[in-house]
Amino acid sequence: MNNSAIEVLRPGLSTSIQDLGRTGYQQFGMVVAGAMDTFALQIGNILVGNERGAAGIEVVLMGPKLKFLRDTVIAICGANLSPMIDGRSISMWRSQRVYEGQILSFGKPVDGSYAYIALSGGITTPLVMGSRSTYTKAQTGGLDGRFLNKGDVLPSGEPNFDKYGKQLHPEWIPDYNKTGKIRVILGPDEEAFTKEGIHNFLTKTYKVTTQTDRMGSRLEGPAIEHVDGADIISDAIFPGTVQVPANGNPIILLADRQPTGGYTRIATVISEDIPLVAQSLPGKEIAFEAVTLNLANKLYQRRENFLKTLSKIV
Structure with a gap:
């Protein structure tokens, strides 16, 4: 056929x-x-x-x-x-x-x-x-x-x-036009940033740039300050990993991310919010909010349960 x-x-x-x-x-x-x-x-x-x-x-x-x-x-x-x-x-x-x-x-x-x-x-x-x-x-x-x-x-x-x-x-x-905060779990390299750097990350807004692509969403805004440089020994990165290179502007890694990276990782966007990042057009402003791993797991499980239930009833 x-x-x-x-x-x-x-x-x-x-x-x-x-x-x-x-x-x-x-x-x-x-x-x-x-x-x-x-x-x-x-x-x-x-x-x-x-x-x-x-x-x-x-x-x-x-x-x-x-x-x-x-x-x-x-x-x-x-x-x-x-x-x-x-x-x-x-x-x-x-x-x-x-x-x-x-x-x-x-x-x-x-x-x-x-x-x-x-x-x-x-x-x-x-x-x-x-x-x-x-x-x-x-x-x-x-x-x-x-x-x-x-x-x-x-x-x-x-x-x-x-x-x-x-x-x-x-x-x-x-609602992809929603202006709510993107929720993150801090770390795993939280200690690589100054208190002011982490404060900026969690209290300032960052604009999506035209350099955004399938690999990651590149942002610009108030610099996120490192304690002692941006480089680390290459380590694993995941969907939503937020890397901060030497210029202090965060990069949220997305579908075409590389398996490992050599920049400090200040946080990871929770699974629930990754689609909102991916759908953000250049020029949109993004702000971050730190949440617990427990909340992230609950939100992930809620969405998984919804998708499983929908699969059964449709």
């Missing part, structure tokens, strides 16, 4: 295939990659009847133009980039049936940076180290390890036509 599902008519900006990442290979130097906003991708997959970690299409600000090559079910979650089917606006955070020959396009960005197109049956490009996620610097995963190009044809599994018309309750839809 022909499994061709989508033809790329216009690729958009850095459009790629992503799942939840290539885990288990960091000791060999392989980057995890995966969706920048894992919550949005998982919700989309649940709404169309996929496993939570199925591969979808990650769209960045300027969306692609895609033609459906067969009937299927889709959901678009994450940033509101004004999605349209055949020129008519469609709802986000909702599964809907689309038909062979219809065209999905995007208009003006409303909020956030990254949107996800979940397709019933998932995108079924070859697995590389257990993942379909695209990591362009190593030309790994996705479609030939690159961003999508005009003329590409994407395969998918069999669609489930029972899964459409499902919608996420508004209570759970993130």
